[in-house]
Amino acid sequence: MSKYFLWALMLICMPLWGLACECESIEDSQAVEQADFLFAGKCIGTNSNWMSGGMKYTFLVEHTWKRRLDSIFIVNTPFESQCGMAFEEGARYLVFVEKKFTPKTNACMGNRKIEDPETELSFLGESMAPEPSSLIFPMIGILSLLVIAGIAFLAFVVLRKKS
Incomplete structure (x- = not known):
């Protein structure tokens, strides 16, 4: 079959x-x-x-x-x-x-x-x-936020170790 x-x-x-x-x-x-x-x-x-x-x-x-x-x-x-x-x-x-x-x-x-x-x-x-590509500006904003978040995280870790 x-x-x-x-x-x-x-x-x-x-x-x-x-x-x-x-x-x-x-x-x-x-x-x-x-x-x-x-x-x-x-x-x-x-x-x-x-x-x-x-x-x-x-x-x-x-x-x-x-x-x-x-x-x-x-x-x-x-x-x-x-x-x-x-x-x-x-x-x-x-x-x-x-x-x-x-x-x-x-x-x-x-x-x-x-x-x-x-x-x-x-x-x-x-x-x-x-x-100019409309894709560039959102990427710059996202990268800026990631850099700020990374700096804030590093500051938090360093300050926490000092306490």
Whole structure:
């Protein structure tokens, strides 16, 4: 009986094994129009996004269009087999992003590696500089609190030993 179950499962799943991502070609103007965010930047981090089944990439944003972004920006993408975009850490990219709950992109949105920014990004016109990252200020506050707590703890230990 288990032999028949395995055969049935294999026949059901077999068509899914051959599925691959197929994108229609997209014009630059159409990609710009469809994107909620558009930026050029360097990929500085890669993490698995197990909650949504894909990858999470961190970028150091150098130029933005359409909307000003933080200098550190995180983008989610599905796995490559589901049309996800694989970004190489250390490389520069032009990234088209849609905002559906979280910023997302995929291989079909027009993303590309940038070799020569001056010529490759000229069709986008004037860019905006990114905002300082909003992640920096909370980290400075947390580190300050930790330093103060450490000093208070050391003072407590030293004063306690003297008594």
